[in-house]
Amino acid sequence: MIRLATPEDRDAITALHLASWQDSYAGILPPEYLRDGLAGDLAAKWAARTFAPPELTLVAFTGKEMTGFVCALTGREPPLIDNLHVRPDLRAGGTGGKLLEAMKVVLREGGFARACLTVLEENAAAHRFYLRHGGVDEGSVADEIVGFPVASRRIGFDLR
Template identity: 55%
Template sequence: MRVATSADRPAIVALHLASWQSTYGIELSDAVLRDVLPGYLSDKWAARSFGSDQITLLAFDGDRLAGFVCALTDRPIPLIDNLHVAPPLRGGGLGARLLKGVNAALAERGFRRSDLTVLSRNTRAYAFYLAQGGEDEGEEEDMLVGTPVRVRRIGFDLT
């Protein structure tokens, strides 16, 4: 694993897009996944500074980006904003290593908790986060690419 730099943006966007297109059809239409999402994710990552207000870790399979995790640290409880593994590599433990890595980096910066949201209908990801020690803190409303969705907030104790 290594820390991301701005040079990694294209690879991050490509993996993020592949991950959402393979999973988020439970909430987003095919048209949004195909026509809107590429620009949305490109804009999202173009706005990221890869500075001290976030921690983005990358994992590789050879020379290819296999997964990444990003935590936003500009708040009292950091938000794990993204954790994505290339669809063909899911289930092999990479997601767990990325989550542990980012939570360890957050703890090193003095944070005591982190949290994230997961789509309520994404039962596989929900089960994964609970298996990694996350605590379900309840369901709430959110927006995903302009679409109202229900999410579950998952918290992690970093002490």
């Protein structure tokens, strides 16, 4: 089941986000940050989220267990798909694709013709995933994740 997130989902989203980053960004971000600093930064990030426009967050559940989430920031043109994370032990099972497609529908129904995201150049699996789901690589961009400079690729999506 995929639905709009509510403030009651905040803790589960934060925990899933932490698990996903610790798994995906090992070797990309400093290990001491992933171990000691990331949990507090993500807790602060999600504590500030309102779960209302211009932020759209969808969550996926199997039974009562959250399996993934996707967030888009719609206060910009084109909207930025800011996060898409699936529980590390459930990756490659279809949840990420369903979440991405559901967010594209929500954005299209909201009147947006395009959306974009950035993906770390070192995250080849995520890059391939976004291209398989209709994304177009629009080139390299200088980016930053929680204060750390990273090389990213901008991926665009035509929502029409």
